[in-house]
Amino acid sequence: MAELIVEIVALDRKIWNGTARLVRVRTTEGEIGIMPGHESMAGLLTAGEFAIDRVEGDRLRGTIDSGFVSVDNNRVTVVADEVSLESENRSA
């Protein structure tokens, strides 16, 4: 099955990257779930939670202050201004 290649970045560091089955984020239009094969998009994020169902490992949760997300060819990039991860296990 196809997987999403996810990358979460902040201004001064890469927060997390790895593969996932589902990425859930809150955009200005509402919450969206991105699964493999999702059409290309770019969206603004508002303050809220995000969740990533990792291919290996459990769900990764956290909160984002603001930023944007772009999806292209099963590649998801989350660019965040302020981000905090709930679980401290950041390894991919």
Place this chain on the structure above:
Amino acid sequence: MGAQIRVYRQKIASTSSMKKIFKAMEMIATSRINKSRQSLEGAYPYANALTRAVSQIATQHNITHPLTTVPDEVRRAAVVVFTSDRGLAGSYSSNVLKRTEELLELLRSQGKETRVYLVGRKAKAYFDFRHRDYDDFWTGNTDSASTERAEELTERLMSDINAPYEDAGVDEVLLVYTQFNSMVNQEPRVLRLLPLEVVDANDLGDEVSQRYEALEDTHSNFEFEPNPEELFNQILPRYVKARIYSALCHAASSELASRQRAMKAAGDNATELIKKYTRLMNNARQAEITTELTEIVSGAEAL
């Protein structure tokens, strides 16, 4: 004769105390440079993600945004100069300032007005000493890039570029900073930050574009939330911030690398000098002993 030995001894003492300072500065620079290089690496993913997004939006929709269109006539340019706070870094700051002078001269010859922003005490001292005008300055902590400073600079530059010409607004923003190529190679360069040039994301050459297939040029169904214009408005300032932060990182790493190199050279020279003076001192001492001996012998003979 005794006076000569004393002079050499003083010179050796002062040189070895300087050598201690050089050693200490070199060690500090060495210990900080790794951290600085890490933050330089850390700045890439964000900048690349934004570059990619901007390029995607720009190729999808032919949006003309004030920040991406070159104005017909550039009447005033903002120049941001990145130097260090402290000296003892070889020609690091003076190279940047030299580059700045050339740039300012060029802008003046093109009939453009300038607004100058200085980062680092060295740049401020340079402009103050020559009674030159500048519009604002930031000093302190030039050897570690901070997101706060990037934020402040972005805010200032964005308000400048958005302001109309009559209100001291600028049409162009240029950065003069030192690009960190490697530990032994840093070069001062001028980067036009605004108006932005939209780069093709596939030319980035970073990890992502190497690992994954090239972006397709045409996505008929590229979706934007809320709409491309709003998205562009939100993304571009972030892009600017990323570029400024990256310049700060480059400048900090270059400063530390220059300092390390300069201090290494200074330390080596000090060692050489100490060796030379020690030899001269020994020479003088022996000459003194010889003279004394001769005096005693000839004195005894005279009796």
